[in-house]
Amino acid sequence: MESSPPPPPPHALVIPYPAQGHVISLMELSHRLVDRGFVVTFVNTDFDHARVVASLPGPRPRTGPTPLRLVSIPDGLEPCADRNDIKRLTLAVQEYMPECLEELLMRAASEGSPVTCVIADHCMAWALDVAKKMGLRAAAFSTASASMLVMALSIPKMIDDGTIGDDGVPTEPNRMIRLSPEMPPMNTTHVWWNRFGDPSTNRVLFDYITRGNKSIDTAAEWVLCNSFSHVESSIFKYASIVRPIGPLLPGVRPGRPVGRYWPEDSSCEEWLDKQPPKSVVYVAFGSFTVFDPRQFQELALGLELMGQRFLWVVRPDVTEKMNRAFPRGFEERVAGRGRMVGWSPQQRVLAHPSVACFMSHCGWNSTMEGVTNGVPFLCWPYFADQFLNESYICDSWKIGLRLCKDVEGIVTKEEIEAKVEALLSDGEVVGRALELKEMAAMSISEGGSSYDNFNEFVDSMKTFV
Numbered sequence: 315m316e317s318s319p320p321p322p323p324p325h326a327l328v329i330p331y332p333a334q335g336h337v338i339s340l341m342e343l344s345h346r347l348v349d350r351g352f353v354v355t356f357v358n359t360d361f362d363h364a365r366v367v368a369s370l371p372g373p374r375p376r377t378g379p380t381p382l383r384l385v386s387i388p389d390g391l392e393p394c395a396d397r398n399d400i401k402r403l404t405l406a407v408q409e410y411m412p413e414c415l416e417e418l419l420m421r422a423a424s425e426g427s428p429v430t431c432v433i434a435d436h437c438m439a440w441a442l443d444v445a446k447k448m449g450l451r452a453a454a455f456s457t458a459s460a461s462m463l464v465m466a467l468s469i470p471k472m473i474d475d476g477t478i479g480d481d482g483v484p485t486e487p488n489r490m491i492r493l494s495p496e497m498p499p500m501n502t503t504h505v506w507w508n509r510f511g512d513p514s515t516n517r518v519l520f521d522y523i524t525r526g527n528k529s530i531d532t533a534a535e536w537v538l539c540n541s542f543s544h545v546e547s548s549i550f551k552y553a554s555i556v557r558p559i560g561p562l563l564p565g566v567r568p569g570r571p572v573g574r575y576w577p578e579d580s581s582c583e584e585w586l587d588k589q590p591p592k593s594v595v596y597v598a599f600g601s602f603t604v605f606d607p608r609q610f611q612e613l614a615l616g617l618e619l620m621g622q623r624f625l626w627v628v629r630p631d632v633t634e635k636m637n638r639a640f641p642r643g644f645e646e647r648v649a650g651r652g653r654m655v656g657w658s659p660q661q662r663v664l665a666h667p668s669v670a671c672f673m674s675h676c677g678w679n680s681t682m683e684g685v686t687n688g689v690p691f692l693c694w695p696y697f698a699d700q701f702l703n704e705s706y707i708c709d710s711w712k713i714g715l716r717l718c719k720d721v722e723g724i725v726t727k728e729e730i731e732a733k734v735e736a737l738l739s740d741g742e743v744v745g746r747a748l749e750l751k752e753m754a755a756m757s758i759s760e761g762g763s764s765y766d767n768f769n770e771f772v773d774s775m776k777t778f779v
């Protein structure tokens with residue numbers, strides 16, 4: 315008797331919001347699904363797809379049936395539009411992408427490779443509606459902290475109790491609130507959808523998130539996030555629907571795509587190899603932060619003044635705008651102890667024994683990567699949830715210090731010098747960072763809560779096929 319062919323593997327469609335931190339985090343999740351026997355179709359926007367593919371090392375990936383398929387759909391903006399304009403990007407994405415995603419899912423089915431589940435970035439929650447419409451299972455994944463996600467899910471409650479108005483704006487700025495009695499207090503100035511710069515962008519984001527909440531409510535079977543229980547335990551008690559599966563460690567799998575937009579300059583690792591242990595201040599502000607020329611210059615002067623070794627990521631798009639803002643003769647004066655790169659292999663840099671601390675914008679991925687490597691922080695948040703993350707780092711976990719602005723809104727060179735010195739001489743902060751590293755490692759090891767949550771999720775998603 316002929317044996318029947320094995321069932322096809324489960325097929326997940328993974329879709330990130332088109333921003334670097336989101337793409338990297340969901341790419342790592344995809345690798346983990348592939349490791350567990352899934353086929354993954356990873357959907358970038360056309361614009362991001364071109365950048366991700368161009369930044370892959372070595373030969374272009376095969377287009378044939380590999381377990382991780384990189385595909386793309388349009389984001390609805392013209393090719394030369396500024397994708398850092400979050401308002402325009404978000405409006406276009408929600409208007410244009412759902413239909414394209416539906417077509418892609420139908421095409422996959424007609425080509426004999428039907429998708430069995432959709433894993434949507436929490437910031438692409440409309441994709442959950444598309445999944446539901448097509449009878450597919452769906453999960454939401456937040457690339458940010460659980461508290462950011464839970465704050466978003468608490469919008470109706472916050473409107474009801476008068477914490478925010480119908481427009482998402484806090485009714486009383488700088489007030490400490492609690493989402494539940496057992497949760498730590500939060501400052502209303504950290505209401506993250508209100509931290510995108512101008513009021514009209516804040517409003518667009520607020521409406522987008524509010525709509526997303528409904529999609530999560532009605533269509534998401536799982537709500538996952540890149541965090542771990544030890545760092546946000548009260549949030550997980552309060553909102554048990556949110557399950558941590560992190561920290562995810564991007565870029566630790568040689569030869570597999572990381573999802574970066576810019577090619578990595580790994581020469582800085584050789585430079586790090588030559589520096590004494592715990593001597594280098596790593597300075598990186600993620601994929602989005604843009605300082606004005608005066609602040610950029612002051613930062614350079616601060617790095618010069620502090621006298622420590624440093625590795626500073628100055629992204630190619632920042633260099634284009636800021637080149638003239640480097641103080642005259644800066645590069646010559648810091649030669650030997652200072653190194654600038656366009657884009658670093660951040661996860662490996664943070665794991666390097668020469669790195670002493672991380673001057674960071676406190677994006678959630680950077681926060682988790684610093685925590686995972688036991689590196690203390692100097693916090694310099696820029697927008698969105700980064701203020702919330704800064705508060706975690708400095709007030710809750712106590713593994714970092716704030717860089718404070720002066721009356722003109724500038725972080726001065728003297729502040730940089732003073733805080734670097736204070737951080738590096740504070741054995742308690744450094745010690746706590748190392749303790750948290752242990753906790754992070756335990757959560758993703760066998761028997762850890764993130765490990766168990768991920769297993770449960772994978773098993774549940776597999777049973778459908």
Ligand code: UDP
Pocket residue numbers: 333334335336338564574598599600601602603627656657658659660661676677678679680681683
């Ligand atoms: N990153 C990197 N090289 C760099 C700077 C950043 O690989 O030189 C990665 C970093 O490891 C993280 C992501 O880019 O995974 C940035 O995400 P995050 O949430 O920290 O900040 P965002 O870019 O979203 O503001």
